[in-house]
Amino acid sequence: MKTMWIVGGLALGAIGMAVGGLRPVPQPTEDNTITVTAEVRGIRATESFDIFFLLKDMDGVNYYINRGVEQGLDPEALRAYLVGKEVRLTYVDHKSLLDPGGRARHLVAVSCGDSLIFAQ
Numbered sequence: 001m002k003t004m005w006i007v008g009g010l011a012l013g014a015i016g017m018a019v020g021g022l023r024p025v026p027q028p029t030e031d032n033t034i035t036v037t038a039e040v041r042g043i044r045a046t047e048s049f050d051i052f053f054l055l056k057d058m059d060g061v062n063y064y065i066n067r068g069v070e071q072g073l074d075p076e077a078l079r080a081y082l083v084g085k086e087v088r089l090t091y092v093d094h095k096s097l098l099d100p101g102g103r104a105r106h107l108v109a110v111s112c113g114d115s116l117i118f119a120q
Contacts, residue, residue: 028092028108035090040082045075063105087112
């Protein structure tokens with residue numbers, strides 16, 4: 001009986017952690033966003049229509065526009081315009097159990113020079 005209570009408690013704890021870790025990315029505010037500046041080495045789109053920015057000296061960190069292609073962004077045009085240029089990327093500082101290292105960065109704004117390329 002005691003074992004059943006322990007197993008049940010562990011299961012409920014695991015479910016609680018999973019639900020908490022799967023929360024959506026919050027709405028961006030001044031308090032929960034961070035802006036970085038980097039040179040674009042490449043841009044690629046995924047089968048799930050996300051657009052990833054490959055940045056100089058930032059290997060292992062994934063900056064992406066969620067469903068960017070569905071939002072009307074053209075990866076080829078972005079690549080032609082941004083590769084080799086310095087951009088400002090603003091992302092939501094968000095932790096998730098699916099990304100414990102914080103390496104997936106959900107972009108809410110992308111700009112290059114005086115041009116705003118994307119804003120959520």
